[in-house]
Every structure is written in C-alpha cells, then in structure tokens.
Amino acid sequence: MKTDKNINKIGIKEIARLANVSIGTVDRVIHNRGQVAPETRQMVLQIIESSNYTPNIVARTLSSKKETNIAVVIPDSINNFYWSLPLKGIQKAAEEIVHFNFNVHILTFDYSDENSFIQKTNEAIKLNPKGIVFSPLFESASYNFINVCQDKNIPYILLDVSLNNSKHVSYFGQDSVQSGKVAAKLLKTSLNINNPIIFILKPIIKIASTYHSDLRQKGFMEYLQKNIPNVKVCDNIIDISNEENSNNKLKEIFKIHMPHGIFVPNSRVYHIAQWLYNNNYKGIVLIGYDLIEQNAYWMEKEVIDYLICQKPEDQGYKSIMAIFNFLTYKKNIENKYYSPIDIIIKENYKYYINNSI
Amino acid sequence: MKTDKNINKIGIKEIARLANVSIGTVDRVIHNRGQVAPETRQMVLQIIESSNYTPNIVARTLSSKKETNIAVVIPDSINNFYWSLPLKGIQKAAEEIVHFNFNVHILTFDYSDENSFIQKTNEAIKLNPKGIVFSPLFESASYNFINVCQDKNIPYILLDVSLNNSKHVSYFGQDSVQSGKVAAKLLKTSLNINNPIIFILKPIIKIASTYHSDLRQKGFMEYLQKNIPNVKVCDNIIDISNEENSNNKLKEIFKIHMPHGIFVPNSRVYHIAQWLYNNNYKGIVLIGYDLIEQNAYWMEKEVIDYLICQKPEDQGYKSIMAIFNFLTYKKNIENKYYSPIDIIIKENYKYYINNSI
DNA sequence: CTGAAAGCGCTTACAG
C-alpha cells in the first residue's frame, strides 16, 4: 500500500491539457469566475471529477494575496470557565491556518447581555468574513444574524448551541439530552436498588445559562422514569453565589431525605462535593459534568464518582477546521457533529486532561 | 485576536538587494550550502538578523521538489480488524500532508511472521525515509531496526507497542495496564458484592498477539486484588478457531462456577456474548474491548455491558502528524502519548462510531 | 468566452 502522488496528484495544467483548454479556463470553472461555454465547463468538470483533483493549497496560498477572514462570535470566558475551552481549541485551529492567509477574528460577548451579542455580530459582519462560527445564545437576535449571513452568502457554523430552521453548514456540540441518559444509566448501575432516592441539585450563579443543564435533566429524567419506575427524585436549585445560604439550603434538603445518588447537571458539582465532604456524607453516588480542575480534585478524593465530559476544546477546534475545509476544499461537511459523551472516573480521568486535541 | 502578517515581511529578494548580491547567494547563506565568501556571508547574515527575516514555508514547499518519504511499518489488517483502524488514521494524515510533498509509504507485515516484519523494515530503509512510524511487535528484530535508524539518523515513532531503551521521538498508544484497572473498577461498581466470582475469558485465534491482553489482565488483577479481597477469579483461554471446541470449553467452565462478571481482555468479546445469549445466561456483567461492529451489536442487545476503547484511528493519525511536525517545524514532541481510555456503554456508543478523527 | 503571460517567494540546476 502506498500513497502514490503520481497517480492521484493532478494539477490544473494537466486538466487543461486533457480538456484542450488553457489553465485560465480551468481556473474559471473551478472558481465560477468569468464566463465559460457550457460544454467546455462540462468537460472540465468531468475531468476534475474523474481525476479526484484537489487544488494545491500551497500554490494557491502563495499566488493569492487574498486574506480570508473568519469571524468567531462566542461568549467571553470572564467568570465563565467553560468558554475558555472552546476558545482554546479555536485558537489552536487559528494558528494552524494562519499560514494559509486565514485570519481568525474572535469576538466575545457577555452572555448575560443580548445587546453585547448583537453588537458583536454586527462587528463580525463588518469584517467582511468568508465564514462565521458562532454560538446562537439569543434566539431572535441569532435569527436576525443568520438572515444577514444568508443575504451576504456567508456560510456559518453553529457552536455549542443549535438553532432550528437554520441553514448552517454544520453544528458542533453536544447531545445534552443523551448525556443525561448516560448519567442516569450510570447511576442506576451504581445503585442497583429498586427504590432509590435521587437528588438533582443545580448549583447556579446568577447569570449562568441553563440551556444545556435543562436538556441534560430532561434526558436524565426520561431514563429514570423508564428504567426505575419507583425512583424518588428531588429537584433543587442551589444558589451558590452566597456560601452560607447555599449551605443552609443543602442542610435543609438533606434533612428531609437522605439520597442514594446525586445528579448535578452542570460543572459546579465540585461545590456539592465539597459540602458532602465537609459534612462527612459518604456512600452517596455523585455524578456531574466537565473535567475541570476542581472536579478532578474531588474525583481523586472519591467524592465525585462520575463526570460526563464533552470535549469543548475539540468542538472549538473542529468548528474552525470545518469552516476552513469548507471554504478551501468545498468539502461537504456533516450537518451535525456531536462529540462523544465521555464517561470519566477516577481511574481514567488523567488521560483526558490536556489530551483532547 | 488577530494575526497581522503585513509587518516587516521581507524576502530573500529584498535581502539580496540590500546586500548587493544575488538571491542564490542569500540562499547559500541561509542553508549553508555551497561556498560563500566570508565577508559576503557576514553581510547577508547581518541583514537577515536585523530584518527579522523568516522564510516563507509555503513558498519553500512549493518550490522544492524534494519529496519527503515517511515509512510506516505496521501489521496488515487481513483477518485482523484492529489494525484497519490505525491504518485509517494514518491514511487520513497522509492525505493532509501530501500537499507538503510528504509521501507516506505504508508497509504491512504478517504479524504472525517475524520474517515478514524484518523484510518490511528492510524495505522501509530502502525508501530512504526522513522519518519512520512502526509497531515493534518483534522485540529483537525491532532493536536491530532502530539501530539502523539511529545509524542513519532517521527519527522514528513507535505505534501501539512500546520499546524500552529506545530513542524514539515519541510513542503513541494505550496504557493497557491502566485500562485493565478501569475495567475492574467498572465491574466492581456494577456487581457491588463482596465475594464475586469473576471469569477472565480470553478468546484467541491461533496467531493473535497477547501483548496488550496480558497487560490489561495485569491491571485488572491488580485492581481486583487490592479492592475486592474476596474475589474469586477463573482465568481461561478459549480457542475460538473451532466453534464446537470453544462451545464445549465454555460449557465446561460454566459447569464449575456461575460467574457474576466476565472480563474479556481483547476485542473478541462478541464471541462470549454470542455464547451467553445462545445459552440464555442473563445478568452476568460482561466487559470487553474495542468498539467493533460485532461488539456494538451485542452492546445494543445489552449482552455486553461495557467496552473499553482506545481510539486507534487517533493514534495512527497523530503518530503521522507528529513525525510531520517534527520534521517540518522541528517542534518538540511529547515523548509519550497515551490516548484516553474511553468507557463505552449502550447509551453512548453511537457517538464513538466514525467520530474519532 | 478564451488564452498567454506575469508573478507569489523560494529552490535548484547550470554556467561561469
């Protein structure tokens, strides 16, 4: 087996020769620029097709002085650790494609402020980008935005949050509902009793979005109801912006019932872990989300049993590479890309740290 | 964030003009090729220095006709599904770097035949490769091979199997011992009893290597002995090259004990699943390796409970990209890269299929 | 609608 360039590798010169035209005409066909006689066009297209021609991107980059702008509009990661992860992946991708005259412009907005989102999308358009990657956190503003994109014929990719009836090139994100089911299954297996008492605890800080959290809980509940008919579930929101209040709230909840398992549908599971540890509660199966540093700590201490993880760096990286490949090679891209739902336990978490890209 | 390229972009032409020489001479200085008068050399070097010149790597790639050969020596995937996976990743990487004049030559050997390995390593050397990726399945032959590589100053990367006292640039593979521990932990959690009876079943076909299998079992046993002191383990090899014999063997084993859990340290767990299903054994926790099609089937049917997976496509892909980056950018590379130990269950397996690269 | 030619920044023979 051998990757033989001399078989696969054919350039516009050779295509021109086969089609009996000049390379200029081949170029016109490839880029849809200028007028080409329909028969000539057909001929050239057919040769391109049957020869598996792929443009030499190195030559293209060298000869073309065009800079290609990609605009990225995502929440900032100030007070918002999660978004630093896709950002990391995006930056890595940006570095890789800068050699090809692709400039990735990252515009971050305050995700508690719709106006800042609108402002950044406007800025994005002003960059005259050839492609856009963004997170449609605000629905109606997002629809306005994609209308503009479609008017201007700018392909866009959705990151982390999806949008119905949108003509996006692709969506990169998580299947949050399914990840909730995974969590429920793990809990069921670990408890292995017919009448478990399960807490769903949602530690929140005032501005946090509950988009994914709600979907995860939905999947979690669906699974439980179907597979553990006699389960008892207590659902509580814990405002952790004030330590004392949150402790009191937890104390109250635990007075009424003692849970067998706890499901935390967001990354702030470390907060619950800390409280369980401080209050010497043991033997409760605890499941949460995201392998952030604090969660790794409580996993090592065996207070957190499972973390569900969804490779946000990967999603960021892949979304940029996808728009790059789409623009460069006109490659078809899957309309939807869900990253794997990783199950993390004490014994394997180390292999997921700094390892995702 | 923005990458501004237009600052101080100076090329050899401009350097030549400033130094009052031709671009050929500038090139000689840059690459230390050919003779240059000491004063001329100084002059040019000084201009390069003060102008922050960096070579345009895109132009370099385009103009240089030098083809860089990378030799890959791995087992063939005839009758050996596993090796089709790294192969897939390798081919994908090969496609990506072919534009940079990198040719990846894949040489596959029969992994039950040391001579075929030796022959392929010899062929690899004849390609005059700038880098090598290979799987050192035969120890002494591998040491001979790396001695040749070191003599010829060819950097090499190990794939899937590691080698002590080797000066490889990097190793891409699995931490098989740890993955066995993960399996044991999952089994412990699922059973949750103090005196479980556990079978380790090893379905083999005559020529299969037991390298990883042995390490997985080692990790598995270590974890059990430490964490379930009263466990009873029965360890059996099942030759599945003959259906009837293997069925009889299994029947015999199950006559003596009824296991609570079964650990299969290789990908042929589907064979055990099939047998359990046919004989109507239920409620036995079954753990195996690798998300191959047959295993997905039995996972869907809830006969296989867990699969441990190690992204072999990824390993193949990354090993090639690593040698490419090493040669192109002289980038430092981690000496060792373990892929994550993925835990696959019925609820998440779909997200791992065709999704790894 | 089409072709011929210059040029992107470098490498590589070749000639002196």
Next chain:
DNA sequence: CTGAAAGCGCTTACAG
C-alpha cells in the same frame, strides 16, 4: 565563489 534563469501550481490582470 557567484549570478541568471527556470520552475513549483496556482491566481490575476490583460488582451483579444
């Protein structure tokens, strides 16, 4: 020791 020139595969402006 050095320079002049061709060429890598593509894009781009120009001429017809």
